[in-house]
Amino acid sequence: MTSNQWLQIIAYFVVLLALAIPLGIYMGKVYENKPLFLSKLFGWLEKLIYKLGGIHPEKEMDWKGYALSMLLFNIVGGLILYAMERFQASLPLNPAGQSAVPPDLAFNTAISFITNTNWQFYGGESTMSYLTQMAGLAVHNFLCAASGMATLVALIRGIVRKETKFLGNFWVDMTRGTLYILLPLSLIFTMILIQQGTPQTFGNTVNASLVQPTSYDQPVTTAAGVPVTVDGKPQMTHVVVTEQPISLGPVASQEAIKMLGTNGGGYFNVNSAHPYENPTPFIDFLELLAILLIPAALCFTFGSMVKDHRQGWAILAAMFLLLAPMLYICVQQEQAGNPLLNKLTMGTHGETLADGNMEGKEVRFGIVNSSLWASITTAASNGSVNAMHDSFTPLGGMVPMWMIMLGEVSFGGVGSGLYGMLAFVILAVFVAGLMVGRTPEYLGKKIQTYEMKMASIMILIPPLLVLVCTAVAVATGGNGTNNPGAHGFSELLYAFDSMSNNNGSAFAGLSATTLYNLMGGAAMWFGRFWLAIPVLAMAGSLAKKKAVPESAGTLPTHTVLFVVMLISTVVIVGALTFFPALALGPIVEHLKMVRM
Amino acid sequence: MRKKSNSGRGIKNRAGRGKKKGNSTKTGSSTMGTVKPKVDVRVSPEQKRGEVKMENIKTRKLFEGKITRKAIVEAFKKLSPRHMIKNPVMFTVYVGSILTTGLWLQALSGQGESQPGFIFAVSLWLWFTVLFANFAEAMAEGRGKAQADTLRKSRQEVKAKKLAKADKDSKQSEVLSGDLRKGDLVLVEAGDFVPADGEAVVGVAMVDESAITGESAPVVRESGGDRSAVTGGTKVISDWLVIKVSSDPGESFLDRMISMVEGAKRQKTPNEIALNILLAALTIVFLIVCATLLPYSIYSVAASGAGSVVTVTVLVALFVCLAPTTIGGLLSAIGIAGMDRMIQANVIAMSGRAVEAAGDVDMLLLDKTGTITLGNRQATEFIPAAHVEVKELAEAAQLSSLADETPEGRSIVVLAKEKYGLRGQDIQELNATFVPFTAQTRMSGVDIGKRMIRKGAAESIEKYVKDQGGKYPDDVRAGVEAIARRGGTPLVVTEGKTVLGVIHLKDIVKGGIQERFAELRRMGIKTVMITGDNPLTAAAIAAEAGVDDFLAQATPEAKLKLIRDSQAGGRLVAMAGDGTNDAPALAQADVAVAMNTGTQAAKEAGNMVDLDSNPTKLIEVVKIGKQLLMTRGSLTTFSIANDVAKYFAIIPAAFALTYPELDSLNIMRLHSSQSAILSAVIFNAVIIVFLVPLALKGVRYRPASASKLLQDNFLIYGVGGLIVPFLGIKFIDVILVALHLV
Secondary structure, three states: OOHHHHHHHHHHHHHHHHHHHHHHHHHHHHHOOOOOHHHHHHHHHHHHHHHHHOOOOOOOEOHHHHHHHHHHHHHHHHHHHHHHHHOHHHOOOOOOOOOOOOHHHHHHHHHHHHOOOOOOOOOHHHHOOHHHHHHHHHHHHHHHHHHHHHHHHHHHHHHHOOOOOOOEOHHHHHHHHHHHHHHHHHHHHHHHHHHHOOOEOOOOOEEEEEEEEEEEEEEOEOOOOOEOEEOOEEOEEEEEEEEEEEOOOEHHHHHHHHHHOOOOOOOOOOHHHOOOOOOOHHHHHHHHHHHHHHHHHHHHHHHHHOOOHHHHHHHHHHHHHHHHHHHHHHHHHHHHOOHHHHHOEEOOOOEEOOOOOOOOEOOOOHHHHHHHHHHHHHHOOOOOOOEOHHHOOHHHHHHHHHHHHOOOOOOOOOOHHHHHHHHHHHHHHHHHHHHOOOOOEEOOEEOOHHHHHHHHHHHHHHHHHHHHHHHHHHHOOOOOOOOOHHHHHHHHHHHHHHHHOOOOOOOOOOOOOHHHHHHHHHHHHHHHHHHHHHHHHHHHHHHHOOOOOOOOOOOOOOOHHHHHHHHHHHHHHHHHHHHHHHHHHHHHHHHHHHHO | OOOOOOOHHHHHHHHHOOOOOOHHHHOOHHHOOOOOOOHHHOOOHHHHHOEOOOOOOOOOOOOOHHHHHHHHHHHHHOOOHHHHOOOHHHHHHHHHHHHHHHHHHHHHHHHOOOOHHHHHHHHHHHHHHHHHHHHHHHHHHHHHHHHHHHHHHOOOOOEEEEEOOOOOOOOEEEEEHHHOOOOOEEEEEOOOEOOOOEEEEEEEEEEEOHHHHOOOOOEEEEOOHHHOEEOOOOEEEEEEEEEEEOOOOOOOHHHHHHHHHHOOOOOOOHHHHHHHHHHHHHHHHHHHHHHHHHHHHHHHHHHHOOOOOOOHHHHHHHHHHHOOHHHHHHHHHHHHHHHHHHHHOOEEEOOHHHHHHHHHOOEEEEEOEOOOEEEEEEEEEEEEOOOOOHHHHHHHHHHHHOOOOOHHHHHHHHHHHHHHOOOOOOOOOOOOEEEOOOOOOOEEEEEEOOEEEEEEOHHHHHHHHHHOOOOOOHHHHHHHHHHHHOOOEEEEEEEOOEEEEEEEEEEEEOEOHHHHHHHHHHOOOEEEEEOOOOHHHHHHHHHHHOOOEEEOOOOHHHHHHHHHHHHHOOOOEEEEEOOHHHHHHHHHOOEEEEEOOOOHHHHHHOOEEEOOOOOOHHHHHHHHHHHHHHHHHHHHHHHHHHHHHHHHHHHHHHOOOOOHHHHHHOOOOOOOHHHHHHHHHHHHHHHHHHHHHHHHHOOOOOOOOHHHHHHHHHHHHHHHHHHHHHHHHHHHHHHHHHOOOO
């Protein structure tokens, strides 16, 4: 890697940290119901929401109440979203006249957006009306992010509080999280996006005349869609293109929360590779920051809520160290490119093509920014892309796959990333605690049978979903893959990896089938809520416990040693689960490539 | 708080080792006054040094031939499905073994998925894996059983003399010990075995309790007080007792001990259950990993158009290698062995839960007397009044104490002799009259002719002197205060109305105890000294002994409150006790070690009984508890870390035909696919046997902070667990090739 490449990456993380620290501490205040500057501005709105919703903000819930509210809220939201998609043709704000979304796709998409996955088996500009995009998808981008943060906050309260069953009020946490964190941040970001050229309009698609018409040959088909052949060869017609339709819409408002809420569902099919979603290098940098901003800041929220900032730093360090080597591999592999192509010489002077692997990448962003984006969008469960992961080198493409396989705990989704990581912390604390000869405890709370049950469920569910769904997909023939062999296997593995872990990025290349839509929808649902419910159950159990005072016999959880232990736990669990599958996908693909 | 007048209680064994001085007999009321005081033999050499060390930890040889042979037989017996199902991890291996055996039979008939020889070899080693795990458990149980058999020998049916009422001379009827019920009264005389657990209600006797404690010196049992409990199976060697039976047959202390030792009542401890959940979760993950490999393999074969689909035998082999069999196979052995280590330390734990809780203890309550200090105060200094020779004071003090049989009195005689060469004289020769201590005068002394020497507490002497018209000097008053401030007890000596000076009586802190407390502090355990002394004295001794805190003027209520408050603050409290008034606190404490010499009530309230009756044993108990958890944690880490190497052995082998390129992952350069798979399976089985000694002995434990312990164990068992299987699998592969077995 060149010094320029290092500099880009270092600059990114330095700015990220500088923004995350104050934001994290601010978010702690939001959830601890402390007075805020913004509550002077929006306090009336907060009170109004409580009044309209019949919410008693001072009335706290136990874990079951909290979980039930969270679940009901998401189910109702999902049903509304589903209905909106199905009836969009007869609803307003549909200038392009999009027809109803098919049931299996609508099901998949509804679950995708309430679970913070934002997997898209569709192209936004050619499927969704403005209303669906704005009032359906974008609204859920806010709500599922707030819901993830609320779940996390309930867990933190469970750790902090002593001998109580109350974890807070879900409706209050949702309202405050949206009103004081997500909305203000999105508002600022949207303004910057509009200023930089992202459209924000209800205007219809514009047709632009091409300066230079292009043409291509198209096979002639009968009315039934059967190709017409002449002497065994398909008959072709010559098509000349003189106009290009340019899709528009309320893009900027959706783009901001898409990046900030680790949602990642693009307005356009090509996501952040589209010049309207990602118009300038400056915006590219800001979007990169927005991906990790809240997940990183939540570590500081955690530190300030447990009143020990070292704990937050330790988790952040573990998250970063899980990402850093993978990021390096990705950049290095993409920069090295395909050795087979590198061997080819072009021209007469023996120049090689060794400028790295640019297939599927935007020339505006280049290798480092594309690799950085691919690594962090999968580290966090964002899933937006600015390059096509399918076209990465085998190992370069394995990096995003691997980051998702870790269970979206290296940064991860807003809220869900940290609570997933805390499940691993509990696992690490358990094993480490036994190794020092004491019933394990984390931040004074004893980790016992019930916590282990819940942590085990959280660690068990995602790999189960990934492996079983992929197995079903390959057993039914592995349809819809774009490439044969190991790469096709990677496409399937990536798709279910992404959906089960609520990432939502696509390897691309895989086409939707009804089976994939339905199975993927189920995987997203279970991947989200079968983790969130154990988290709340664990929070309830922890809150009831007494706190053990710290002594020399207490295992410190902020040391380098513990960070190493935590990283080892995450990596070993991930590696042991996915090594065979990776061996049959990207690893063998890589070995084939270098041996050829 | 109960005053501990008996110097022998806390440290009986130490004093008794080799040279039994019989100080435990002296306190018996029947012997009082008949034994002539011998001034120079009060303390044994060991006691003088006051060393605190652990002794009497019997170590059983790891592999005793008899136990090992029996364990091998047991390992096969345990193959019954009803037993196997209790251990989920090993049960999956068991199912795998049966499955591969079926595949082998199928292969023999010519339609197998692979060569019969290979399937047979894999199947055989899977069976070995199961057997090795069973063997480990049987070994641990066998060692416990051997201990139980020794105990059982003392539980023979004996004839008991049942009495009609609590009177030696009341009507007797002969019944079998098994027919005795709670509340029955029996007479035991010299030569009789005590037929059942009970409480002495009349009489005093010497009892040989070696059957239970392993301690050969007999102990006194007498009615009333704290030493009234007798245990069934012990033997009366002199005098007689009337005993009120306190347990029905089958519920006696001995019965409970045997069932604990045998592991019959063994319930899984909380941490063990939590660990089992983790292991079950991992097993499920690996089951899914291996099961899904079959469709992946089918797809890959179709996609690459080469090779053949991975066989079920290989998948089962992979699964067994990945599943946490090492820890799964050794888990119950570790638990039983922990209990066994307690027994070897002469502590009987009433539940495995108590052993585990011992590792979590973060506060230790220790009685001052007998635990932190030697049983009694000793004179250390004579401080004469102005114009009085120190020798004069020493002589008077010695004379006044000649007939004083209390340990304090005798220590004064010893000090005068050692420091000033004053030999103890015979009280009869001097024609002296001994004036005993009474509650009214609160002093004692001697009258020799006209000389009237008295010693006692400062206030009593002051009153005595002033009553005779004498003057109580200020320098003596200052001396008294100085001693009290330093945690000592001042005794003022006067002859007539002339005050001669002060004797400094001091609590002697046991040598080496400070180091032990420092050790405990490093382990993160807070020590609290419990004493009936006033706060000033208590503070001085606490500082000298190096305890973290003290509870002065302790009453049973104050003790109970301290425990409750600490528990409410999230602490786990351990304490040792022996008296009936300790029982409430023992019942409240998380780890409560009752002394075997203590009352039945104390033993009932505690969850452990120390047969050596050594309160310092608490420290050992904590260590053993920690060791138990550490062994589990370390072997879990080792087991999981092992999997990495196994992947590198099996994955290239399993898919070599489909994707020859995967051979790059065969970094151990194993000979062939079959040898690679077989080596991994063999390693997986053999490692269990290699780790049996570790499981039984427990991992090494030395007191250190949690961070340091984690660092060491992470390096040894985590990093070691990564490296060892690479070497082991390669080594087995080389041997298999050399023997032409593959």
